[in-house]
Amino acid sequence: MRNIIDLKGSILSLTVLSLLSDQIEDTKQAIARKIDQAPDFFIGVPVVLDPQVPLMDPTFLALLVEYLRQRKMIPIGIRTEDDVMIEQAEYAGLAIFPLEKVKKHPKKAVEPKTEMAQPGLKTALLVKSSVRSGQQVVAKDRDVIIMGSINPGAEVVADGHVHVFGKVMGKVFAGASGETTAKIFAKQLAPELLCIAGLYQLSEDIDPAYQTGFVEVSLQDNKLVFNTGLLG
Amino acid sequence: MSRVIVVTSGKGGVGKTTTSASISAGLALKGFKVAVIDFDVGLRNLDLIMGCERRVVYDFVNVVQGEASLNQALIRDKRIKNLYILAASQTRDKDALTLEGVGKVIDDLKTDGFDFIICDSPAGIEKGAQLALYFADEAIVVTNPEVSSVRDSDRILGILQAKSKRAESGDEGIVEHLVLTRYNPKRVETGEMLSVEDVVDLLNIPLLGVIPESEQVLNASNSGEPVILDSESDAAQAYIDVVDRFLGEEKAHRFLTAEKKGLFKKLFGK
Numbered sequence: 001m002r003n004i005i006d007l008k009g010s011i012l013s014l015t016v017l018s019l020l021s022d023q024i025e026d027t028k029q030a031i032a033r034k035i036d037q038a039p040d041f042f043i044g045v046p047v048v049l050d051p052q053v054p055l056m057d058p059t060f061l062a063l064l065v066e067y068l069r070q071r072k073m074i075p076i077g078i079r080t081e082d083d084v085m086i087e088q089a090e091y092a093g094l095a096i097f098p099l100e101k102v103k104k105h106p107k108k109a110v111e112p113k114t115e116m117a118q119p120g121l122k123t124a125l126l127v128k129s130s131v132r133s134g135q136q137v138v139a140k141d142r143d144v145i146i147m148g149s150i151n152p153g154a155e156v157v158a159d160g161h162v163h164v165f166g167k168v169m170g171k172v173f174a175g176a177s178g179e180t181t182a183k184i185f186a187k188q189l190a191p192e193l194l195c196i197a198g199l200y201q202l203s204e205d206i207d208p209a210y211q212t213g214f215v216e217v218s219l220q221d222n223k224l225v226f227n228t229g230l231l232g
Numbered sequence: 233m234s235r236v237i238v239v240t241s242g243k244g245g246v247g248k249t250t251t252s253a254s255i256s257a258g259l260a261l262k263g264f265k266v267a268v269i270d271f272d273v274g275l276r277n278l279d280l281i282m283g284c285e286r287r288v289v290y291d292f293v294n295v296v297q298g299e300a301s302l303n304q305a306l307i308r309d310k311r312i313k314n315l316y317i318l319a320a321s322q323t324r325d326k327d328a329l330t331l332e333g334v335g336k337v338i339d340d341l342k343t344d345g346f347d348f349i350i351c352d353s354p355a356g357i358e359k360g361a362q363l364a365l366y367f368a369d370e371a372i373v374v375t376n377p378e379v380s381s382v383r384d385s386d387r388i389l390g391i392l393q394a395k396s397k398r399a400e401s402g403d404e405g406i407v408e409h410l411v412l413t414r415y416n417p418k419r420v421e422t423g424e425m426l427s428v429e430d431v432v433d434l435l436n437i438p439l440l441g442v443i444p445e446s447e448q449v450l451n452a453s454n455s456g457e458p459v460i461l462d463s464e465s466d467a468a469q470a471y472i473d474v475v476d477r478f479l480g481e482e483k484a485h486r487f488l489t490a491e492k493k494g495l496f497k498k499l500f501g502k
């Protein structure tokens with residue numbers, strides 16, 4: 001018997017629109033400027049919104065979605081874990097994507113689309129405090145620098161390297177999109193879990209010798225390799 | 233300027249209500265006008281610890297829902313001038329509170345000239361706890377020297393940074409203070425309890441005080457008297473220090489013993 005449908009998970013590359021301002025007019029103008037540079041390029045492009053600042057204005061999302069549609073882009077979802085934003089997104093008909101990686105499938109069929117080159121500098125995500133239990137920090141397409149500790153129950157995810165000035169006691173994912181050269185640097189390691197490019201190790205499998213002092217973790221031959229000699 | 237202070241912990245049974253009662257009594261004894269609000273709707277305890285359970289006619293929920301005025305519901309403490317209690321409702325649940333309603337009560341208390349408004353949070357991180365912390369200017373995080381309590385406090389600190397009015401409006405964040413309760417130096421020495429250094433090390437917020445484990449706390453609760461009034465006991469002394477430090481006085485920490493290292497790691501490193 002032939003299958004009528006076949007439901008499969010698939011990882012698609014989507015354009016992410018990072019929102020760095022909570023002012024709708026500023027955002028609209030910035031989008032207009034971007035589109036004017038290459039008007040044809042944006043037509044029909046599916047977009048996932050990624051608010052980097054809390055959006056206080058309850059109409060922001062609805063207005064932005066409306067505007068993107070006017071400009072012939074197709075907003076399909078939003079990446080957020082904030083309850084207020086999730087509620088707004090539901091009204092605006094947007095799919096919710098969790099912060100760490102795309103788990104839910106977008107509701108509409110989406111053409112595979114390669115990520116457009118990001119102009120300008122993309123520096124590491126800088127977190128100036130500790131990451132507390134229950135908090136999650138995600139650095140998409142870049143490194144992350146944590147100036148405090150990663151407390152138990154906290155998660156830090158980066159597509160690039162992860163640098164921690166304090167102690168790692170939570171979970172750390174470097175090379176979250178498969179970058180095997182990604183590394184983890186930490187002043188002290190006592191993690192719940194370490195993961196580089198999908199290969200993970202639990203704390204109990206880590207030699208206690210690596211759990212004190214500065215350590216570099218990298219992926220070599222499908223194994224996590226710990227180096228404490230980096231600083232001499 | 234009124235200061236709104238939430239007493240919170242994440243975990244239950246660590247001493248939030250005891251701490252709320254003693255700190256509000258301590259502040260009122262210093263001559264400040266203090267209101268203490270029980271946010272634990274459905275499981276009200278503050279009125280018992282304050283010894284006014286028989287005088288509750290109207291409660292917080294009645295005020296929030298407009299069934300009674302604030303003045304009708306505020307219970308004046310019989311022992312201490314300037315101390316008022318707003319009891320929780322025992323028959324309703326936390327859905328009876330609304331953000332607007334709570335905001336109005338707090339604004340009205342500010343207008344009435346209260347110097348301190350102490351919000352005694354329920355346990356957990358759900359609606360009740362989030363309402364209690366939403367309007368706060370400062371937070372007193374109550375923690376016991378054990379791993380699960382510290383972990384939950386860490387979680388609530390994350391929520392304070394993300395879900396409060398101050399965080400949402402982009403103002404300066406909530407000022408955080410740590411109170412470590414049920415501290416037993418002997419058990420710390422034998423490694424059964426986390427040391428004060430371990431806790432401070434992880435939570436990384438300023439320590440307001442350490443309250444030693446004391447039978448007097450239970451006795452005081454049962455007799456409906458904030459433990460701070462039993463000035464002979466260690467716990468009362470410790471709470472008096474907490475209040476003084478809260479008001480900006482420099483005081484050396486008491487009821488501690490020598491620092492102990494490595495335990496934290498032993499418990500977390502697994």
